[in-house]
Amino acid sequence: MTTQVAIVGIGMHEFGRTEGVSGMDQGVIAVRRACADAGVSWEDMQFAFGGSMAAGAADTMVSLLGLTGLQFINVANGCATGGSALFSAYNTIRSGVFDLGIAVGFDKHERGAFRVNTKGSGLGDWYGASGLALTTQFFGMKINRYMHEYGISQSTLAKVSEKAFRNGSLNPMAWRRKPISEEEVLNSAMLSYPLTQYMFCSPGEGGVALILARADKAHLYTDKPIFLKAAVVRSRRFGSFEVLAPSIALEHNAGPTVDASKAAFEMAGMGPQDMDIAQLQDTESGAEVMHMAENGFCEHGEQEFMIQAGETEIGGKFPVNTDGGCLANGEPIGASGLRQVYENVLQLRGQAGARQVPNEPKTAYTHVYGAPGISGVTILSR
Amino acid sequence: MCIDVEGRHIEGREGATMVQVPVTDGVFTWPSDHPQLIGSRCVTCGNHMFPVQQGCPKCTGAETEEVLLGRRGTLWTWTVQGFPPKAPPYAGDVDPKTFQAFGVGYVELPGQLKIESRLTEADPEKLKIGMEMEMVIVPLSTDAHGNEVVTFAFAPVA
Numbered sequence: 202m203t204t205q206v207a208i209v210g211i212g213m214h215e216f217g218r219t220e221g222v223s224g225m226d227q228g229v230i231a232v233r234r235a236c237a238d239a240g241v242s243w244e245d246m247q248f249a250f251g252g253s254m255a256a257g258a259a260d261t262m263v264s265l266l267g268l269t270g271l272q273f274i275n276v277a278n279g280c281a282t283g284g285s286a287l288f289s290a291y292n293t294i295r296s297g298v299f300d301l302g303i304a305v306g307f308d309k310h311e312r313g314a315f316r317v318n319t320k321g322s323g324l325g326d327w328y329g330a331s332g333l334a335l336t337t338q339f340f341g342m343k344i345n346r347y348m349h350e351y352g353i354s355q356s357t358l359a360k361v362s363e364k365a366f367r368n369g370s371l372n373p374m375a376w377r378r379k380p381i382s383e384e385e386v387l388n389s390a391m392l393s394y395p396l397t398q399y400m401f402c403s404p405g406e407g408g409v410a411l412i413l414a415r416a417d418k419a420h421l422y423t424d425k426p427i428f429l430k431a432a433v434v435r436s437r438r439f440g441s442f443e444v445l446a447p448s449i450a451l452e453h454n455a456g457p458t459v460d461a462s463k464a465a466f467e468m469a470g471m472g473p474q475d476m477d478i479a480q481l482q483d484t485e486s487g488a489e490v491m492h493m494a495e496n497g498f499c500e501h502g503e504q505e506f507m508i509q510a511g512e513t514e515i516g517g518k519f520p521v522n523t524d525g526g527c528l529a530n531g532e533p534i535g536a537s538g539l540r541q542v543y544e545n546v547l548q549l550r551g552q553a554g555a556r557q558v559p560n561e562p563k564t565a566y567t568h569v570y571g572a573p574g575i576s577g578v579t580i581l582s583r
Numbered sequence: 584m585c586i587d588v589e590g591r592h593i594e595g596r597e598g599a600t601m602v603q604v605p606v607t608d609g610v611f612t613w614p615s616d617h618p619q620l621i622g623s624r625c626v627t628c629g630n631h632m633f634p635v636q637q638g639c640p641k642c643t644g645a646e647t648e649e650v651l652l653g654r655r656g657t658l659w660t661w662t663v664q665g666f667p668p669k670a671p672p673y674a675g676d677v678d679p680k681t682f683q684a685f686g687v688g689y690v691e692l693p694g695q696l697k698i699e700s701r702l703t704e705a706d707p708e709k710l711k712i713g714m715e716m717e718m719v720i721v722p723l724s725t726d727a728h729g730n731e732v733v734t735f736a737f738a739p740v741a
Contacts, residue, residue, distance in 0.1 A: 316669045325634060327607035329672025331723065331734040332664060333699055338687045341662030349660075349712050394663040394707050439641045448622075448633035449689065449697045450641065 206294045207419035207426035208581070210239025210412030211546050214307070216530040217376030219406055224256025224533070227408035228307030229265045231536075235303065235410035239422040243267045246412075248293055248302035250286040252276035253535035256309045272299075280571020281434050282306060283409065283538035287579065290413050291432040300415045307408030308533030315404055322445055322573060336484075336572065337401065339444040341393030344487025348395065351502035353490055355395055359386040360508050361486035362399050362528055368515060369529025371556035376405055377529045386486075400486040405531025409539035411546075425550045430469035431580040435461035443574030457576040458495040458568060465566075465578040466497070473497035476580075477562035478548055479519070480541035482570040483526040493521065496568050496578070520558050523548060538569035538577055549583050606674065606723055606734040610634055612651065613733070618720050619654055620698060620735060623647040631695040653692040654718040655740070661688030661702060661710050674724045674732060690716045690737045701736040715740040 212234030214227035222230075228251065236243055243266045251259030252275055260273040278285040283306035290304040317334040319326060328334050347353060363383045369375035381399055389398040412422070419426035437443050440454035466472055473496065481496060483489035490508065494501045498519065507513060513521040524530065524544040527537060545565035547553040569577045605613040612619050622633040627644035633652060638645055665684050667677035676682055686702030688710070703721060704710055716737040723734045 313669065314666075317672065319672050325607060325610070326672065327610055327734065329668075330606050330674035330732075332668050332673050332675055332685060332701060333687065334672050335664065335668055338662050338664060342660040342687070342689065345662060346660035346712065390665065391663070392665050394661075394665070396662075447699050449699075450630070451691065451694075451696055452641075 203295045204297055205416035206291050206429045207414055207416040208411055208429060208542070208546055209414045209419050209422035209426055210235045210241065211543050212236070212238055212410045213374055213540070213543050214408040215374050216405055216407035216533065216536075216540065224253055224307050224309030224406060224408070225262055226265075227309070227406060228253070228256070228259065228305050228410070229262050231307065231408035231410040232262070232266060232303065232305055235412050239412045241301070241412065241422060244269050245301060246271050246303050247299040248272040248290070249305060250274050250276050250289040250293075250302075251305040252278070252282040252286050253306065253308045254279075254282060254310075256307055256535065259305060259307070262305075278434070279573055279575055280534055281538060281569055281575040281577040282535045284432070284569045284577025284579070285434050287411065287539060287542065288432045288434050288577065290411075291429055294413055294415055300418055301412070303410055303412050304539065305408070305410040306535035306537075306539045308535040309406040310404035310533065313404075317445065324445065324447065328447060333447070334445065335393075336444050337393045337396070339446075340401075340485045340488060341396050343442060344485070344491065345395055347487065347491055353487075353502070353505050355387065356383065357490065357505050357508045358395065358400055358486045359383040361483070361489050362386040364514060365483065365486070365522060365525050365528035368523055368556055369525025371554070372524045372529070375525045375529045376531045377525070396485050396487060402484055402527035403531050405533050407531070407533040407536045407540065409536045409543050411539060411542060427546045427549050428582050429579065430471070430582050431465040431578065433461045433465040433468065433579075434575065434577045435464065437574030441574060444572045456495065457574055458492060458570055461576040461578040462496045462568065465580050469580040471564065471580060475564055476566045477564050478523060478545065478558050479521050479566040479568070480524070480526065480544055481521055481568045483522055483528050484532065484571070486528065488570070489522060489526065492568055492570065496566070515556055515558055523553065523556055523558060534571070538567065541567035541569065542579055542581070545581050549581060602730045603722075603733045604726065604730045606732055611720070611735045613720070617654065618718065618735065619651040620718065622650050622652045622695070624650040633696060633698055652695055652698070656690040656692040656698070656716055656737075658710065658712055658714045658716050659689040659691045659697050660712060661686055663687070663705050663707060676724070686710060688737065701734065703736050703738040709739070
């Protein structure tokens with residue numbers, strides 16, 4: 202029997218734009234808050250995994266936190282950087298190497314759509330020069346095809362954004378806390394057809410840290426341990442349709458999200474019907490719609506009814522993105538996947554305040570997706 | 584303005600001859616009366632790839648050969664780039680006052696693969712999944728020597 206793993210401390214630096222505070226400093230603040238939450242000090246950490254995409258090497262934060270000599274490993278794995286840090290921390294404890302450690306992610310991106318490093322992404326200069334190196338185009342094209350195949354409406358895309366900003370308005374850590382109506386979403390600038398400005402999240406800033414411990418020692422740190430039942434990262438297979446692809450195969454593969462989801466459910470010994478809430482990658486509102494099905498929570502096309510009926514609202518049958526998701530929080534790449542887990546821990550502890558899901562949820566699911574075709578999934582339970 | 588698939592020289596505004604240069608070598612045949620995209624085919628399993636690459640993502644074979652891809656196909660999906668991309672890497676017009684939205688899509692080449700490309704059409708009313716498309720060469724920018732830089736695109740077949 203492998204060792205079970207619990208999350209015993211969580212810390213977050215507010216998402217959004219924080220002038221004068223570096224991405225690294227936001228990560229450090231998240232670590233301090235996580236230590237305070239678990240009632241431990243930085244000196245107690247036996248290991249750390251951390252990463253950012255644009256805000257520096259995570260291990261340099263030891264100069265600010267204390268040079269304790271701990272094992273600190275940097276993680277760089279595109280949009281799954283935070284998820285990969287958590288996966289690594291999870292398995293470090295499961296394997297019995299250490300008893301207590303931390304996963305941290307942070308970032309600080311320039312304004313506007315991501316500037317793609319074509320060379321770093323294995324793409325020729327011609328690709329960016331020709332106007333194809335925009336992640337936003339992929340999202341527009343994927344949901345456009347999906348709407349054509351499964352009958353998802355523009356109104357449903359707008360309702361996803363409306364929900365995100367409404368949930369964000371209940372979240373003091375969120376970037377965008379002003380409700381925006383479905384009509385305003387539909388009438389905002391058309392950035393990448395069929396997606397408008399308010400259907401897209403923005404690159405942003407923020408930091409999240411999670412402290413993990415052997416489950417049998419969790420009571421030393423918290424009276425509300427949350428158990429990590431699965432943490433999985435998967436890359437793409439031949440035939441999947443991914444961001445920044447100059448070509449795709451004629452053959453169709455369902456993509457890394459489907460693989461990661463199945464593996465996580467198997468690891469946890471649970472199925473989609475056992476999940477009470479979910480945080481799903483919503484780079485744009487269409488992504489949330491598609492990811493509901495890719496993660497196994499409905500059949501393709503059923504989202505149209507579910508979202509129009511309010512089933513994914515905080516008070517609905519299956520709440521999705523209760524903290525406002527990427528749409529309301531922005532997307533600091535290194536921290537984004539960990540933010541989802543942070544939110545689920547709050548919800549399972551019953552500490553989510555104005556946005557607390559009723560009826561004491563017992564299980565929670567996270568899913569992160571991004572370049573270059575990578576997905577990370579976690580399953581938590583009380 | 585010109586979508587010139589006939590040759591490498593076109594008449595500039597002053598009547599002088601302007602040289603058209605490809606955005607890069609090795610992605611499409613140029614100059615050519617019938618330009619084609621240059622891809623790879625796996626020697627082992629026959630899988631097509633674009634652009635040229637070594638190694639096959641389908642069968643993990645290491646040997647590929649160069650192949651010219653088909654010029655016609657059907658539109659698999661599309662979007663419209665509604666705001667100026669960041670420059671760099673974009674080489675085209677990024678002035679918000681003059682920027683023209685452009686279509687982007689994947690065109691399915693029968694028996695080969697789906698190619699991501701600029702589209703010559705940017706009106707959502709005129710773009711339909713499944714419509715017939717043909718490869719063309721379009722102007723992108725002017726380089727430091729006054730040459731017109733061109734890239735590939737797909738145009739609806741009239």
